[in-house]
Amino acid sequence: MASAAHVLDPLSTRAVVIDHSSTTHPFLSRPIFAPLLFPNETSDARDHCANERTFLSWLRLSIYMSVVSVAIVISFHLKSEPTSIERRIALPVGLIFWFLSLACSASGFANYVKTVRKYSRKQAIVQSGWKTQIVFTIVAFAIVAACVLFLATNAASSR
Numbered sequence: 001m002a003s004a005a006h007v008l009d010p011l012s013t014r015a016v017v018i019d020h021s022s023t024t025h026p027f028l029s030r031p032i033f034a035p036l037l038f039p040n041e042t043s044d045a046r047d048h049c050a051n052e053r054t055f056l057s058w059l060r061l062s063i064y065m066s067v068v069s070v071a072i073v074i075s076f077h078l079k080s081e082p083t084s085i086e087r088r089i090a091l092p093v094g095l096i097f098w099f100l101s102l103a104c105s106a107s108g109f110a111n112y113v114k115t116v117r118k119y120s121r122k123q124a125i126v127q128s129g130w131k132t133q134i135v136f137t138i139v140a141f142a143i144v145a146a147c148v149l150f151l152a153t154n155a156a157s158s159r
Contacts, residue, residue, distance in 0.1 A: 038119065051115045058108020065101035065139070069094045072146075085153055093146060100139050107135040 038044055073094030075082040082090070111132050 044119065047119060048116075051112060051119070055108050055112040058104055058111070061139070062101045062104035062108065065097050065104060068146075069097035069101060072097060083153070089149070089153075093149070096142060097146070100142055103135050104139060107132050 038048065072090055075086055075090045111129070114129075
């Protein structure tokens with residue numbers, strides 16, 4: 001009969017305690033799949049939770065973008081057949097949204113890893129970098145452009 005500890009931790013890993021004087025990257029500490037433990041001084045736990053929520057928000061945006069990408073590519077229509085213009089632009093616009101979805105995932109993960117590394121060295125980070133801002137701006141522009149494009153094709157097809 002399996003013990004509860006083996007069921008909860010099948011790799012039987014021990015937690016890695018990260019001290020602030022360590023020069024190694026926290027995600028490369030051995031064992032690789034072990035949980036990382038940071039000493040909770042001042043507001044460290046709150047900051048780590050906020051960083052994790054930010055990563056999960058980027059991941060959620062990435063999932064939404066990929067769902068929209070699939071819906072665009074298959075030309076999802078409930079009541080009518082897609083027009084020839086809609087069929088022609090479906091694949092390029094769907095691919096743009098798919099690549100933006102991957103960019104959101106990569107940006108969120110990179111920001112998360114960078115922030116955890118800075119927390120492990122006690123270097124506070126207040127805001128995200130310029131790369132994250134550029135990805136977010138491009139994603140917002142693509143969403144607005146797609147809405148305008150869909151409204152324009154819908155207006156043209158209803159005439």
